[in-house]
Each structure stands twice: as C-alpha cells, then as structure tokens.
Amino acid sequence: MYREISRKCKFCEDRTKKIDYKDVELLKRFLTDRGKILPRRFTANCAKHQREIAKAIEMAREMALLPYGAEFSI
Ligand SMILES: [Zn+2]
Secondary structure, three states, X not given: OOOOOXXXXXXXXXXXXXXXXXXXXXXXXXXXXXXXXXXXHHHOOOHHHHHHHHHHXXXXXXOOOOOOOOXXXX
16 A cells, blocks of 8 residues: 555654654754754655654754754854
8 A cells, every 4th residue: 555665754663762852863863964954755754753853853952952954153
C-alpha cells in the first residue's frame, strides 16, 4: 500500500528516542549549516515529529542553545 515505507520516521521507528529541546546535538541534525530547519523530505520525519522537532528548535533558540536561522549576529 505504502511505497515509501523505507523512508520511515526515525522517531516513530524508535520509541525510546525523545525530542528534547536541550538535546542540541540531535536538533542540529535537522538544521542546515545556516541554522534553518531542514524540510521534511530531507529528514524523512512524519508530520507529527517534524512539528515536534520544529517546536524543540524554537525552544532551543529561545534558550540561546541554538542560533536563529540565517543571521548570526553574535
Ligand atoms: Zn514520526
């Protein structure tokens, strides 16, 4: 039925993996080198977890754990 089954969402596959805004190393994997969030077709995340990643990244930015996209005015 579903042809793209090989591109499964990591977080759905491994339930022990948690999305935490303090886990900067994890979040960085979903960012481009310019600090922008990668689109879903690159991350292979499902819509639900992509949203959670985006939310965690926003939180991390507010806590100054991650830089804001594009501009680096540090
Ligand atoms: Zn998922």
